[in-house]
Amino acid sequence: MAKIVRLDVKKDVLATLNDFFRNLLKNNMSDALVVPQNLPSGVSTVQTIVGDPESVISVNPFAFVLPANSADILVKTTDDASKQRIVALFRPCEMRAVFELAKLHQINLENVTLISVDCLGTLPISDYTELAGKSEEDLTLKLLKEVENNGISTISGRDLRPACLTCEFPVIDTADISIWTLGLNKDKEILLSANTPKGEVLLSNMGFELTEEDPSERKTALEALIKAREESRDKLIQGVKEAVADIPGFMRVLAGCINCHNCMKVCPICYCKECFFESDVLKSSPKQYLDKAGKKGVIRMPMDTVLYHIGRMNHMITSCVACGQCESACPSKIPLLGIYLALGKDVQTVFNYLPGKSLDEDLPLATFKEEELSEV
Amino acid sequence: MVTDTKAEETVDAPNENEKKFEPKIIGFLCNWCSYTGADLAGVSRLQYPPNFIPIRVMCTGAVDPVYVIKALLEGADAVLVAGCHPGDCHYLSGNYKARRRIAILKKLLEDIGLEEKRVRLEWISASEGQKFADTVNEMMKETIKLGPNPIKSEWDI
Numbered sequence: 001m002a003k004i005v006r007l008d009v010k011k012d013v014l015a016t017l018n019d020f021f022r023n024l025l026k027n028n029m030s031d032a033l034v035v036p037q038n039l040p041s042g043v044s045t046v047q048t049i050v051g052d053p054e055s056v057i058s059v060n061p062f063a064f065v066l067p068a069n070s071a072d073i074l075v076k077t078t079d080d081a082s083k084q085r086i087v088a089l090f091r092p093c094e095m096r097a098v099f100e101l102a103k104l105h106q107i108n109l110e111n112v113t114l115i116s117v118d119c120l121g122t123l124p125i126s127d128y129t130e131l132a133g134k135s136e137e138d139l140t141l142k143l144l145k146e147v148e149n150n151g152i153s154t155i156s157g158r159d160l161r162p163a164c165l166t167c168e169f170p171v172i173d174t175a176d177i178s179i180w181t182l183g184l185n186k187d188k189e190i191l192l193s194a195n196t197p198k199g200e201v202l203l204s205n206m207g208f209e210l211t212e213e214d215p216s217e218r219k220t221a222l223e224a225l226i227k228a229r230e231e232s233r234d235k236l237i238q239g240v241k242e243a244v245a246d247i248p249g250f251m252r253v254l255a256g257c258i259n260c261h262n263c264m265k266v267c268p269i270c271y272c273k274e275c276f277f278e279s280d281v282l283k284s285s286p287k288q289y290l291d292k293a294g295k296k297g298v299i300r301m302p303m304d305t306v307l308y309h310i311g312r313m314n315h316m317i318t319s320c321v322a323c324g325q326c327e328s329a330c331p332s333k334i335p336l337l338g339i340y341l342a343l344g345k346d347v348q349t350v351f352n353y354l355p356g357k358s359l360d361e362d363l364p365l366a367t368f369k370e371e372e373l374s375e376v
Numbered sequence: 377m378v379t380d381t382k383a384e385e386t387v388d389a390p391n392e393n394e395k396k397f398e399p400k401i402i403g404f405l406c407n408w409c410s411y412t413g414a415d416l417a418g419v420s421r422l423q424y425p426p427n428f429i430p431i432r433v434m435c436t437g438a439v440d441p442v443y444v445i446k447a448l449l450e451g452a453d454a455v456l457v458a459g460c461h462p463g464d465c466h467y468l469s470g471n472y473k474a475r476r477r478i479a480i481l482k483k484l485l486e487d488i489g490l491e492e493k494r495v496r497l498e499w500i501s502a503s504e505g506q507k508f509a510d511t512v513n514e515m516m517k518e519t520i521k522l523g524p525n526p527i528k529s530e531w532d533i
Contacts, residue, residue, distance in 0.1 A: 048404040234453050246489035247526050255532070276442065298531045306533040307449055313484055314477070343487050347480050364480075368472035370462060374477045 002173075004180075004215075005192040005208040011189040013139055013186045017179070018059040020192075022086055029206060034073050034088035035059045036246065038140075039061035043132040044125065045140075047073060061117040061179065062153055063140045065128035069323045071107075078108040081231060085111045089179075089204070091119045092172040093163070093323035096356020097268035099158050099174075100319040104272045106139070113202050116175035118182040118222075120147055121164030124328065131156055139282055144186065152225060153232070163324020163337045166233035170225050174358050178205065183221025191215065192332040233341065240338035254309055256332030259302040262325035263336055269316045276315070277308045302305060313343060318364040320344045321356045381391035399514070399519040400452035401502050403430045404439045408466040409501045416505030424489025424512040428456075435479065436497075441481040444495060453525040454494040454515055458508070461499040471499070491522055 009016045016053045024030055033050040038058035045063035047070040050056055071094045077086060090098060095116045122128070132139045143155055153165055171182060176199035180191035194200040194210060203210060244250040261278065264270045276282075282304060284292070293299050317340065324337040348354065350373075351364035405411040411432045417424065433439055436459030443530060444455045459471045475497060482492040496515060500508050527533065 200468060244488050247530065251530060251532060270484070276440070296531060300532045304533075306527075307442065307446055308469045310484060310488070314441040314445070314481055315482070318480065343484055346487055347483050350479055350483055351476075355503040357385050365473070365476060368469060368476055370472065373475050376475055 001212040001214055001347040003100040003194045003210040004213050005194070005203050005210055006371075007190045007192060009187060009189055011182070012138075012140070013144070013190060014060055014062070014140065016060075017061065017189060018056060020087070021059050021087075022053050022056040022288055023206065025050065025056060025268075027206060029085075029202060031084040032077070032086050034070070034077070034086060034090075036061050036063065036070075036089065038063070040102060042139075043129045049073065049077065058125065059089070060140055061091065062120070062144060062253055063128075064121065064123050064143050064160075064376045065125055066091060066093075066122040066161075066323075066325075067125055068266065069094050069097055069321075069325045071101055072097075072271075073269040074098055074107045074109075074112060075101055075271060078112060080108055082108050082111055085113070087113045087115060089117070090175075092116055092169045093119075093167065093321050093356075094268070095172045095175050096169065096321040097323065099356045099359055100269055100321065100363075101271060102359060103366075104269075104271060104319070109359075113177070113198055114175040115177045115179060115199075116172045117179045118143075118171045118218075119164075119167075120170065120182075120225075121167065123158055124161055127158045131158075140265065153226065160333075161328060163322060163327065165229065165234050166337070166341060167229050167322070168233060169225055169356075170229065171222060172356075174283040175199075180215070180218055182225065183217040183219075184215065191218075236338045237342040237345065240335060240342040243335075244339065244342075251306070254306060254334060257305040257309070258332060259308065260331065261306050261308070262331065263334075264312060265328040266325040268321070268323065268325070269319045270312075277304075277311060282307075301355070317344045317347050318353060319355045320350065389448075390402050397520055397524060398427050398532045399516060399524070400451060401428045401454045401456060401515055401519060402447040402452040403428060403456040403458060403512070404433050404436065404443070405430050405456075406436050406459035406466075406471075407432055407434050408506065409460035410498070412430075412502035413458075413500040413504045413508040417509045420504075420505045422505055422509035424509040427453065428512045428516070433508040434465050435465065435468060435470035436474035437465070437472075439474060439477075439488060441477050444481060445477075448490070448494065449527060451528050452494065453522070456498065456511065456515060457498045457521065458498045458511070461501055464501065490503070490525075490527060493518060493522060494525060 007016055019034055021033055036045050037048045038045050038060050045060050045065055046067055102109050173195055176196045178193045180193055194203050244253050264275055320340045322341050327337040353364050405414055414430055436457050439457055447455050465471045478497045482495055487494045498511050
């Protein structure tokens with residue numbers, strides 16, 4: 001049984017949430033907010049750090065666009081000495097990255113209250129800004145209605161990002177509070193579920209009364225959504241596995257890599273201050289380049305693209321939350337999401353680990369058992 | 377430490393085709409156990425192929441899989457990572473962590489069609505000179521069976 005607060009929707013779902021978050025700051029429940037808000041131009045929605053209730057103006061966690069996996073904001077705004085309270089609103093893939101980063105000791109969650117939303121997916125940024133530029137009314141409200149009527153894989157004739165199409169975690173109920181909308185009538189009410197004591201305290205301090213219930217409409221809608229997502233995930237995984245199953249195939253998939261390292265730069269899990277692959281360790285001297293060319297006959301420039309990709313996987317794939325930002329950022333459209341999903345699943349299965357599922361499970365690379373992996 | 381014996385003499389009767397292929401094997405050996413074990417193999421005049429190239433590291437836990445991949449991409453046909461037996465690590469748990477990293481590496485290599493057998497993790501103590509020589513001989517044999525590492529000859533890596 002979940003502990004629920006019902007918020008009546010008066011004008012629309014976004015206005016209701018905006019009021020909720022503004023009141024959080026106004027009533028001194030938090031010193032700062034991390035919330036996605038519409039840009040003044042209206043063509044995109046970005047994460048913001050807000051310190052003044054009057055600046056909570058266009059909170060929008062339902063926009064069908066995710067310019068970045070913003071788990072990184074809590075890396076920037078918390079440390080071991082953090083005393084200020086933060087309430088942060090994230091999508092499920094961002095939330096799972098937050099959990100991974102907390103376990104990697106990059107985020108201090110002590111004074112952070114995490115709020116998640118039910119996520120229906122996002123479009124590529126360029127598709128979204130184009131649609132938003134043309135739209136007369138609020139694009140989010142318009143698309144929410146469209147999705148209710150037409151299903152979940154295309155919006156206004158455009159495909160969702162592959163990461164969203166294959167996402168098996170459209171909701172995450174391990175955050176302190178989750179905002180429930182799935183399967184519910186968003187025009188009438190939204191539900192806030194307090195999943196942890198911290199979440200309960202925040203909601204009751206705000207004067208809400210919590211009731212125990214388990215809305216079956218949400219459960220049914222969620223099951224259907226996850227089933228559809230899992231089907232497309234399995235299809236994608238199968239396709240990728242066949243494509244990279246041998247060295248020539250793997251090389252073909254990576255052929256477009258220009259070694260820009262965008263995939264690492266936008267990756268929420270890649271937190272290193274200096275990436276190993278940009279460090280001096282892999283730098284070659286003029287003599288080394290020419291020696292290598294002499295020995296091998298010819299070398300591809302820029303060098304080390306395959307080393308980078310397999311190496312990076314070894315470093316972070318156990319924590320990959322499959323948010324697909326790497327693929328979205330790739331100028332050569334390398335199907336990185338599929339690769340990380342497919343290979344990630346295999347590796348994570350070895351350790352029976354689901355990245356971002358909870359804070360309790362140890363990171364596979366930070367722990368060990370004395371008796372294990374005898375086949376290695 | 378490395379004897380002058382040719383690889384062919386230490387492996388069991390390879391056929392004509394296999395005879396031409398002399399695999400290059402890189403070994404990351406932990407300072408406290410396996411490197412000393414390799415030393416003992418040398419001192420005891422145990423024979424193992426000369427085309428095994430040892431690299432001394434302080435601990436198998438310090439072997440970033442990237443180095444193993446780099447070796448494979450740049451000409452190694454197989455890579456041995458060898459360290460102290462479980463429970464014997466000089467740094468207490470380095471070898472356990474290495475085991476997890478190598479498990480991940482092997483899984484990934486398998487997925488992209490590179491035989492995971494080309495990477496091998498072994499526990500060889502300072503007193504196991506014989507085990508060291510046997511391991512290298514056995515690896516040499518297996519690598520000859522596998523044939524040359526397909527990715528080392530690609531230039532577009």
